[in-house]
Amino acid sequence: MNVIKRASSGTMESSDVYVEIEPAQSGLEILLESVVKKQFGEEIERTVREVLSEEGVESASVRVVDRGALECVIRARVETAVRRGRGEA
Amino acid sequence: MTKLVKSIREVIELCGLKDGMTVSFHHHLRNGDHVLNLVMAEIAELGLKDIFVNASSLFDVHTPLGEHIKNHVVTGIGADYISAGLGRAISRGIMEKPVEFRTHGGRPADMARGSSPVDVAFVAAPTADPMGNCTGKIGKSACGSLGYAFADAMYAKKVVVITDNLVPYPLEGFSISEDFVDYVVQVDAIGDPKGIVSGTTRITRDPVGLVMAETAARVIDASGLLTDGFSFQTGAGGATLAAAKFLKEIMLKKGVKGSFGLGGITAYLVDMLRAGCFERLLDVQCFDLDAVESLRTDPRHQEISAMHYASPVAKSAAVNSLDVVLLGATEIDCDFNVNVHTDSQGSIMGGSGGHSDTAAGAKLSMIIAPMFRARLPIITDRVTCISTPGKDVDVLVTQGGIAVNPRRADLRDRLLDAGLNVVDIRELKEKTERITGTPRALPRGDRVVAKVISRDGDVLDEIYSIPEMK
Known part of the structure; x- marks a missing residue:
């Protein structure tokens, strides 16, 4: 299920990630900034897409500002942003 | 005249x-x-x-040097430490001649x-x-x-x-x-x-840092070196300062009368002197106002020159009488080589200072570092820059275990006898990467921007430029 409103989760603290999600016309647009983009950029984008897919989000605009978060943190932050965007949380 | x-x-x-x-x-x-x-x-x-x-050493207050470099007023730099702001400019290649890093x-x-x-x-x-x-x-x-x-x-x-x-x-x-x-x-x-006094650091409140600090103090306790006459140096990082606090508690509890604290002196070492943990402080640099005040007023707190502190050509130097030094690292590799010159992006943000001098001189040189910082593992296959060679590093303390240099089987046995969590450094690396994932190797630039000159005067390693971010 797609998001119905703009929502965010996370912080800009080191080892955390800030995620912003908003409704989009069609498809997924993911904008990634990361302090470890050179080392983990592809993994981070894959993790974000996996969570969106698990949540059934087919179209959304997502901004991810990563400060070196572990994969489990990224998963939790994306999931939270999605649920907030649906008005569930 | x-x-x-x-x-x-x-x-x-x-x-x-x-x-x-x-x-x-x-x-x-x-x-x-x-x-x-x-x-x-x-x-x-x-x-x-x-x-x-x-x-x-050079600090960010010295960034006007960048202009003098552009104008060819300055064409060469030698330093023992260069902080991140100026370091980044050097890593991007503003100098034609490589910077000379010494200890x-x-x-x-x-x-x-x-x-x-x-x-x-x-x-x-x-x-x-x-x-x-x-x-x-x-x-x-x-x-x-x-x-x-x-x-x-x-x-x-x-x-x-x-x-x-x-x-x-x-x-x-x-x-x-x-x-x-x-x-x-x-x-x-x-x-x-x-x-x-801007560089002063307080004792960490980070639970991971406190676990490492307490483990570090237990390693010292188990090393056999913590007896009357004990001597000690610690860096000014949050976790190493916390280790000094735990060490002080052990020394007071056991009634160990140490001989001297060495190095850059902080309020925490002054506190240990006053508590009777040491007879003397030997001070090459004060990190805070408490240290300045103590040096001025307490005759047990003595100023020493850099030669007296650490020179390999001095007839003797204090580092050679040192029992234990606690040091930090931005990276350490499976051969125990340590990097303190560059950050996780390969950009200059530090330098040896007394790191490799004390590591070479002390009977026990200990690195305290978390398994990873901001997803990047501390243990790598090969450090980006060798600041201190692995032959001078005895033990790595992390929150996930203690890795002992294979050269120090004696130390490993003592730590095992004390019930400490000793692990192989390769296993620790794998354990870390199971949490973080395996980072892709950084591309490096094509120019040598700095040479790391060992305390013996040889080139120990070279630091390369960082490529521009896309």
Whole structure:
């Protein structure tokens, strides 16, 4: 299920990630900034897409500002942003 | 005779500074230093070119050097430590000639060997008399020890003392004496007292840091070295300071009377001195005002020169009498080589300082570092830059286990006997990567931007430029 409103989760603290999600016309647009983009950029984008897919989000605009978060943190932050965007949380 | 000269510009001319010569500075005023910038601005005004700047350390307050580099006033830099702002510019390649990194012991050793000659040394002195006797213990810009400046005063062809507190001759309790000094210049302010203590770190409150610190103290306790006469140095990082606090508790509980604390001195070591953990502090640099006050008032707290601290060509140096040193790392590899020069992006943000001197000298050199910082594992296959060679590093303490250098089977057995969590460094690396994932290797630039010169005077490693971010 797609998001119905703009929502965010996370912080800009080191080892955390800030995620912003908003409704989009069609498809997924993911904008990634990361302090470890050179080392983990592809993994981070894959993790974000996996969570969106698990949540059934087919179209959304997502901004991810990563400060070196572990994969489990990224998963939790994306999931939270999605649920907030649906008005569930 | 008079050594008093009215201005910095006049003294530069009197010293006969010419294109291609070397000037030196010391860093006890740290990020509050005004002297390097004042002197370099005058050198630029005078139209001099191709100057080599030999500084014991450079801080972000010294970023005006970037302009002097662009204008070819400065074409060479030597330092033991360069902080992140200026370091990034160097990593991006603003210098044509590679920066020469030395250690706090190697710098005076290379001056003594003649391989790193200095034409004019500028000594920032919080108090001086008109003949150049000077000290850092008193004055509005008091910084405590002048340890790194002794070699500059002894080996430079010309020595200029720059002070903002000129007192009548002869100054009581001087550190550097007039017999080395050619000229004295009085200025309004040699530094900003707020920046002088800017690098001070407090004990960490991070639970991971506290676990590492407590483990570090237990490793020292189990090492067999914690007996009467024990000697100790710790860095000023949050976790190493916390380890000192845990160590103090163990020493007081067991009634261990140590002999000396060494190095850059912080309030925490002063506290250990006062609590009876040590008989003496040997101080090459004060990190905070408590250390300055203690050096000024407590005769057990003694100033030492960089040669006395760590020079490999001194007849003896304090690091060689050291039992335990606690050190940090940005990276460590499976051969225990340690990087403290570059950050996780390969950009210069530090330097050895006394890291490799104390690691080489101490009976137990311990690295304290978390398994990862901001997803990047600390343990790598090969460090980006070898700051301290693995042969001088005995043990790595992380929150996920203690890795002992295979050369120290004796230490490993002691730690195992004490029930500590000893793991192979490769296993620790794999354990970390199961949490973080395996990072892709960083692309490196094609130019050598710095050479790391070991305390023995050889090139230990080279630092490459960082490619521009896409």
